Amino acid sequence: MLALGTPAPDFELQTADGRTVRLSDYSDRAGLVVVFMCNHCPFVQLLRESIAEFARECKSRKVGFVAINSNDFEKYPDDAPEKMLEEVRNFDYSFPYLLDADQSVARAYRAACTPDFYLFDGAQKLVYRGQYDDARPGNDIPPTGRDLRKAVDALLKGIPVPTDQKPSIGCNIKWKPGNEPDYFNAG
Secondary structure, eight states, rough: OTTTTTTTOOOOEETSSSSSGGGGGGGGGGEEEEEOOOOOOHHHHHHHHHHHHHHHHHHHHHEEEEEOOOOOOTTTTTGGGHHHHHHHHTTTTOOOOEEEEEEEHEEEEEHOOEEEEEEEETTOEEEEEEEEEEETTTTTOOOOOOHHHHHHHHHHTTTTOOOOOOOOOOOEEETTTTOOGGGGGGO
């Protein structure tokens, strides 16, 4: 996992409709949430309505929010750009949903699964990386964003974000053949 305190890895990505979004677009925010997600993962499907609501709350609190799809959409066509556009419309995403076609941004963030959440402070240093909450497909726990919400609340109150953070759980990122990152094999 990316170490707490790490500067946010830079990115310049496009939305499925061609708009360019950069990390530097969020330099004036109190914080930034970056989530790696996709359309077809059952873990994301469980959370997506709650994520959409949480992102709107973040925006009203001057916290930026972006989602990045790094999946190999040629092999997983449900994650293709046109399907991303449908996802944005169907779930009223108020945040940029970005395509990481060469998977370099996922590698830079050491992302492993969908969804995978990161929270950076106003100086764009990592203060949280982990799960949204304890909701999982089939466990009947409603998604609330409790863990990520606690981290954002602490950040905005100027108090330390708890360092006891549970890793994200979900579907593995669908890497292109030969593009699997070496951090999966690091002992």
